[in-house]
Amino acid sequence: xxxxxxxxxxxxxxxxxxxxxxxxxxxxxxxxxxxxxxxxxxxxxxxxxxxxxxxxxxxxxxxxxxxxxxxxxxxxxxxxxxxxxxxxxxxxxxxxxxxxxxxxxxxxxxxxxxxxxxxxxxxxxxxxxxxxxxxxxxxxxxxxxxxxxxxxxxxxxxxxxxxxxxxxxxxxxxxxxxxxx
Numbered sequence: 001x002x003x004x005x006x007x008x009x010x011x012x013x014x015x016x017x018x019x020x021x022x023x024x025x026x027x028x029x030x031x032x033x034x035x036x037x038x039x040x041x042x043x044x045x046x047x048x049x050x051x052x053x054x055x056x057x058x059x060x061x062x063x064x065x066x067x068x069x070x071x072x073x074x075x076x077x078x079x080x081x082x083x084x085x086x087x088x089x090x091x092x093x094x095x096x097x098x099x100x101x102x103x104x105x106x107x108x109x110x111x112x113x114x115x116x117x118x119x120x121x122x123x124x125x126x127x128x129x130x131x132x133x134x135x136x137x138x139x140x141x142x143x144x145x146x147x148x149x150x151x152x153x154x155x156x157x158x159x160x161x162x163x164x165x166x167x168x169x170x171x172x173x174x175x176x177x178x179x180x181x
Contacts, residue, residue: 002081003164005180007045007173008037014173018180021048027058027066027087034060043148045167047177048081052161056085059144067141071160073134090140145170 008015017037024030034044041062048056054075059067068085076082088094142152150170158166168177 002048002050002079003181004046004048004081005164005177006034006037007047007168007171007177008034008039009042009044010039014171014176016173016176016180019046021081021084024084027068027084030058030084031060031066034058034066035062038062045145047164047167048085049160049164050076050079050081054079054082055158055160055163056082057144057155057167058085059141067144069138069140069142069144069155071138071158071163072136073139074136077134086134086139091134 002021004019004021006017006019008017015037019033021030024033030046034046038044038060043059043061046056046058046060048058054070054072056068056070056076058069068087068090070076070082070085070090073082073086073091077086138156142156145155145167146152148171150167154170155167164177165174168174
C-alpha cells in the first residue's frame, strides 16, 4: 500500500492533492504531473510513502531538473513506485537507453572497456552488484527541503512511517496533507 501526494506552494500557503501514480512510469512523468499543480515557478513536492518501509520526496521548481531524496533506496527499488524515483543518474549507473553507437563502440578511451564483473572492477569501486540493485539506506539530495525549514540531518533521521507527517509539520501544512490522506 502506498500514499502519494503533491504539495504545491502558493501565495496563500500550501495546497495538497492526492495523486495516483498508476500512469506515471518515469521521473520525467512525475515531474510533468507536479508542474501541472504548480503556481508560477513555486516549488511542488511529490511525496511518496510505501507501507512504512521507505519514503521519497521529489522537488520540482519550474523547468529545473527534479531534486530527489529516497529514505531507503534498496527498499524503494523493490517497489514499482520507488523505481520511478531511482533514475540511472541517481543510482550512478549508465542510462539503459544508450545511443546505438555507444552500445557498439567503447567511447571511454580505454582499450579494454569496462570491467565485466564485480571481481574485475577496481578495488574500492562503488558499482552496485547488479544493474537492478540499489544501495541500502538514503540516497539523493538530503538538502531538498533545507530552504523550507528541514535540515538534511533531520530528513535523514525520519522514520518512514512518520516522515510525511513530520515534513508537513515543518512546512506548516499538516492539516492540508491530512485532508488528502
